[in-house]
Amino acid sequence: MQIATWNINSVKAHMDVALAWLKEAKPDVVCLQEIKCETDAFPKAAFEELGYNAAVFGQKTYNGVAILSRSPLSDVRRGLPGDDSDGQARYIEAVIPWKAGVLRVASIYLPNGNPPGSEKFTYKLAWMDRLAAHAADLLRLEEPLVLCGDYNVIPMPGDARNPEAWTVDALYQPESRAKLRGLVNLGLTDAVRLLAGEAPGLYTFWDYQAGAWQKDNGIRIDHHLLSPQAADRLKTVRIDRHVRGWERPSDHVPVAITLA
DNA sequence: ATGACATATGAGATATGA
Numbered sequence: 001m002q003i004a005t006w007n008i009n010s011v012k013a014h015m016d017v018a019l020a021w022l023k024e025a026k027p028d029v030v031c032l033q034e035i036k037c038e039t040d041a042f043p044k045a046a047f048e049e050l051g052y053n054a055a056v057f058g059q060k061t062y063n064g065v066a067i068l069s070r071s072p073l074s075d076v077r078r079g080l081p082g083d084d085s086d087g088q089a090r091y092i093e094a095v096i097p098w099k100a101g102v103l104r105v106a107s108i109y110l111p112n113g114n115p116p117g118s119e120k121f122t123y124k125l126a127w128m129d130r131l132a133a134h135a136a137d138l139l140r141l142e143e144p145l146v147l148c149g150d151y152n153v154i155p156m157p158g159d160a161r162n163p164e165a166w167t168v169d170a171l172y173q174p175e176s177r178a179k180l181r182g183l184v185n186l187g188l189t190d191a192v193r194l195l196a197g198e199a200p201g202l203y204t205f206w207d208y209q210a211g212a213w214q215k216d217n218g219i220r221i222d223h224h225l226l227s228p229q230a231a232d233r234l235k236t237v238r239i240d241r242h243v244r245g246w247e248r249p250s251d252h253v254p255v256a257i258t259l260a
Numbered sequence: 261a262t263g264a265c266a267t268a269t270g271a272g273a274t275a276t277g278a
Binding site for chain 1: 263264265266267268269275276277278
């Protein structure tokens, strides 16, 4: 069972690379972020031609998340609980049949939060509190659970090529990193670090600007967090960094894990 | 020191991103 996460940075603008990568990687489940379209405008038919069902939670212009799955999706939850006034489409969750039971998967687009000290930063931290509360509820189900997506948090210095350049950024603030640790400490496992250890140079995002890709000036902000029941079945992790070198790419690359 | 780059909206310039 291969489960990938990918911030596609507009599904319409990057449909060519999306389809090319699906044909190459053949994942079973793909969590997409920043689809940047309304739910009804999601190009479902093109994905269905490749054998995928789609659950979508979009909005106009910004944000938007989706889950593609070869197997049927059920129990779809759109939106993160805890604030009925939150109109931003950043969370979708679904259940997928797996082996004798089920796998629960969430596609997460955590707020960027820049600049620190702003209302956006307050929203980011509050959103992280809501995610932790919901994750605690899900963990009580004792299911295989994969919470994956663009977390917009650099967990450790080794997750950036130039960590000192990020010290004034919301992605690397002590508060952001502490809240991510709090989430993990509920009993979740960072899949890439479980298998790759402290290996350096594992990045998932390179800015479009200033030749960041050419200089390998990247950061690791797209993560798979696993419940114990999922972590026990983790076999492989893969960062498809070559996709960043394709023509008109997203600024993020797909990250995939396999469970067995 | 600054800007660099890309996308959506909508038809020029602005908001957002990380």
